[in-house]
Amino acid sequence: MHELQFIQDLATVMLVAGLTTVIFQRLRQPVVLGYIIAGVVVGPYTNSIIFIHDENTIRTLSELGMILLLFALGLEFSLKKLREVGGAALVAAVCEIVLMLWLGYEIGRFFDWSSIDSLFLGAMLSISSTTIILKALGDLSLKREGFAQVIFGILIIEDVLAIVLMALLTGIASTGDLAAGEAMEAVGRLTLFMAVSLVVGLLMVPRVVDYIARVSRDDVLLIAVLGLCFGFCLLVSQMGYSVALGAFLIGAIVGESTSVRRIERIVGPVRDMFSAIFFVAIGMLIDPKVLVQYAWPITIVTIAVVLGKVITCSFGVFVAGKDGRTSLRVGMGLAQIGEFSFVIASLGLSLKVTSGFLYPIAVAVSAITTFLTPYLIRASDPLSGLLARRLPSGLTGVFSAYTDWMGSISFSGQGAIIMKMIRRLVWHVIINMMLVVAVFLIMAYLYRRGYFHWDIFNGRLLVSRTVAWSIAALLSLPMIVAAYRKANALGMLLAELSIPERVGGQHNVKIRAVLARLVPLAAMAVLALLVAALASTILPPREVALVLVLIGLVLTWLLWRVLVQVHARLQAALRDTLDKTEPSDHRHL
Incomplete structure (x- = not known):
């Protein structure tokens, strides 16, 4: 009987909806x-x-x-x-x-x-x-x-x-x-x-x-x-x-x-x-x-x-x-x-x-x-024409001057190319940092669900947390390397643009180098704070974390080319998805 009532209700809704929508x-x-x-x-x-x-x-x-x-x-x-x-x-x-x-x-x-x-x-x-x-x-x-x-x-x-x-x-x-x-x-x-x-x-x-x-x-x-x-x-x-x-x-x-x-x-x-x-x-x-x-x-x-x-x-x-x-x-x-x-x-x-x-x-x-x-x-359209005729000429002149001024301050030529490069580098840094944080969040979620509480650890939560954190760090290495490389390139570009050659005299190159290094270091510091704050569930003690970071640095140095290649393939895959050719029936919103 319940099934029959459901069919009756659905039929009622669709029939009445169909009739009203035709009208x-x-x-x-x-x-x-x-x-x-x-x-x-x-x-x-x-x-x-x-x-x-x-x-x-x-x-x-x-x-x-x-x-x-x-x-x-x-x-x-x-x-x-x-x-x-x-x-x-x-x-x-x-x-x-x-x-x-x-x-x-x-x-x-x-x-x-x-x-x-x-x-x-x-x-x-x-x-x-x-x-x-x-x-x-x-x-x-x-x-x-x-x-x-x-x-x-x-x-x-x-x-x-x-x-x-x-x-x-x-x-x-x-x-x-x-x-x-x-x-x-x-x-x-x-x-x-x-x-x-x-x-x-x-x-x-x-x-x-x-x-x-x-x-x-x-x-x-x-x-x-x-x-x-x-x-x-x-x-x-x-x-x-x-x-x-x-x-x-x-x-x-x-x-x-x-x-x-x-x-x-x-x-x-x-x-x-x-x-x-x-x-x-x-x-x-x-x-x-x-x-x-x-x-x-x-x-x-x-x-x-x-x-x-x-x-x-x-x-x-x-x-x-x-x-x-x-x-x-x-x-x-x-x-x-x-x-x-x-x-x-x-x-x-x-x-x-x-x-x-x-x-x-x-x-x-x-x-x-x-x-x-x-x-x-x-x-x-008629209303805009009516307002254009009825508004005082001085006011419409101000509006037109503002529109012309806004159009004149947009970047063009070399400035537009530089801004495009800066935006691209900033987005690359942000996306890679987000991916790193995502890996640590997933590992923290799995840890809370008990996936790392293995019998071999005899209930020692410190070991379980360390293993989860280590796996997250290992999986994140390609994105960490990419974030550092892009932040380094961004730092060099910003240093070149913000410090003219006349500043600092003979120390100009050193000043630029210092500024260029500050950007990737700041990016890594922000990334570390994000990971520590959002994945605190699996964060090991300070001494253990320090050892793991040192091991990670050594692995990064040994596997630098491999990590760069892995990330390059991921980046190419993402770019192919976003930059694909639209279908012939062009997408409208």
Whole structure:
């Protein structure tokens, strides 16, 4: 009987969702709104003949929809595009998220909501909807416009910052408060985890996926990819982070494979089915009476979203050097909230820290702003022309002069080449240090799980810790050597640039040499502190550690060429993954 009720509930959800989305498609409105309305129709707060027997089962299926939705967003996320989005997207995204987070919090406090409710409201309002924006720009045939490319860059950075926000909100919800030091520590741990996951994942996962794609049918590839997705989500949840983070990260990693187009094609139908259930489940949580009761807050929040995002995004893009017309078009294109807002709202409910009214308010605001999005995009160009004609000529002259000045201070020629070299060396040092820390963290995790508590040691934990630390150090040697070499090259370049030949006279060469040595020594000192702090579980006593370090130095000297070759192969593998040629059907966000 239970199985029959499940089939009946699933059939009800899919039939009502299908009917409403056909209607919305005919009306040329986003089908997401149709899914949400379908949820309201079959939800427990609507007195109708259509109802769901087991809401918990539908919500469990909606969790799968959330995972697959974020996995698909990760597939469309491109690390190469992240490197190319430029300063305008970064400045605009940071301005938007910080100011909207503050604005949402202040609105919540104005209505006397709790601090946690206000904070979650600010987080919901700070992230725009990738799905809705892509749909609107595609319908209006504007995807290849210059302002649309800036929007894509902002959406990429927003997706990353949304994951950071969710991790911080989880920490705040679990402790009830998060001091500045704890916040920095949480962000640091999350950044380290994401960096290590990306680097290690990029070395392995794309090659495995491409091999499976070459030798297998679509159904086998689908099962393998979904196995990777759910397996990584399980790992992330055991590390104390949300499955949403895991789904997005593994999607970004799989998205760097050359078979990503094929994966998107075969995952698409599964994602569409379960994401439909996800949005229907969102609608089921909406009580129409609550919407009527909170009509005034919904109105205020909607106005805040539209005006706040237009102003903050336009300001950020303009400050970064874009002209006023482009800045306004970007701001009006981002004036809505969507899927990440729903995920953040679901997080608050699952953690039992937000009030019941917050979720339907967020959904109602999303529905209204989603409906307004295409009209705002259409109105952006006429509005920019109207403002250009109506604003005082002196003010428009100042704006134009600022834009020209920002364009003139960018690096060009030899300066651009030098900055590119410095950035590359800095990234190489950081990535190799992250890999070293990752190896020690993995060994510390295995030690805590008892993998080094062998019978031969007779319960002597000191020996077990020493063995775990020694293995971690041995595995890390290629990355340590690489970090030192890159830091040494960076030090030499910085010394050459920062100390002109006229400084120091005959001692100029010695001064440069001293500065050049300080950079790699500082990098090694930072690495040692990170390892000591984050892998303290397996840190042996000082005397033992000193002996092991000396042994490591001797091994490094003896095996220098071998270690350099090993790292060169790892680096080449990572570069091949990131610099691969895009498929013929060029990736759009």
